[in-house]
Amino acid sequence: MTRIKPLDHAILILGALFLIVPVALAVMSSTHTAADIHMNALSLLPGGHGVETYTKVLTHKGGFTGEVTGLRMMFNSLVMGLGFAVGKIVLSMCAAYGLVYFRFRFATALFWMIFTTLLLPLEVRIMPSYQVMSDLHLLNTWTGLIVPLLASATGTFYFRQFFKSVPDEILEAARIDGAGPVKFFLDILVPLSRTMMAAIFIIMFVYGWNQYLWPILMTTDERFFTLMRGIKSILQVWIGAQIPDYNEAFALAVLAMLPPVAVVVFFQRMFIKGLTESDK
Structure with missing residues (x-):
């Protein structure tokens, strides 16, 4: 019988609380008014304005144009998250397929050149990327937001x-059956890669959903504002006696957490399997 270790459980419980308490504070504080939060700080107890606050942030038209809503910003964030995830998976699979299955000189050197771009995050190359998009007149467009x-x-x-771990016998069997490069990729490699695709999808969706710096540089049209920009714009308001709508900012933060959490929960098993599975 396994012996229960109280210290181990205490550490796990403290770790869980460390992660859960900030989320609970955001959820509960979003049900209070902005004045209550400003005077009494955050609260772990529910208030009586939750339905009112969430209805307002989702449907109320605001911004400089008076047209943008929380639903619109959620849609924009969803488009960016899905665009990043699907686009990165397609390009990454095509690049990896070429590097593994097409024998050409300097393939290894080319891979390491691609890999070293990890040392060049978005912040390093943001101005050249912006200049290219500006020259191509792609500011305030989905193409300019996603493609670069x-x-x-x-x-x-x-x-x-992953492709290097696929047995060579599968490739030989495909050749004998007359499968060309495209058919081998679509009919064999893509189905085999479902768990890996799910793992990469989670990573890239969360990356695209949480983007703030690139959208704020690329968009001046409120029709393309994301939830991250909406939260920031609310907290920037401080004119005279007017205080920021903290409750609305917390409500938007809670809404911003829901899609990534849903994606992680839905793909959790495939995510773990895709990153740990070695036998095909």
């Missing part, structure tokens, strides 16, 4: 390692 950041060294690395 689709190249992923992380995704290429994971798919390359």
Whole structure:
């Protein structure tokens, strides 16, 4: 019989509380008024304005144009998250497929050149990227928001390692059956890569959903504002006696957590399997 170790359980409980308490504070504080939060600080007890606050942040039209709503910002964040995830998976799989299955000179050197781009995060290359998008007149467009950041060294690395672990016998069997490169990729490698695709999808969706710096640089049109920009714009308001709408900012923060949490919960098993599975 396994012996229960109280210290181990206490450490786990403290760790769980350390992660849960800030979320609980945000959820409960969003049900209070901004004045209550300003005077009494955050609260772990529910208030009586939850329905009112969440209805307002989702449906109330605001911003400089008086047209943007929380639902619109959620839609924009969802488009960025899905665009990043799907685009990065497609490009990464194609790049890894070429590096593993097409024998050409300097393939290894080319892979390491791609891998070293991990040392160049968005902040390092943001101004050249912005200049290119400006010259192409792609500011305030979905193309300008999504396409420049689709190249992923992380995704290429994971798919390359995955493809290298696929037995050569599968490739030989596909050749004997007359499968060409495209058919082998679509009918064999893509189905085999479902768990890896799920793992990469989670990482890239959360990355795209949480983007703040790139959208704030690329968009001046409120129709393209994301939830991250909405939260920041609320907290920037401090004019005279007017205090920021803390409750609305917390409500937007809670709403911003829901889709990534849902994606992680839905793909959790496939995520773990995709990152740990080695036998195909």
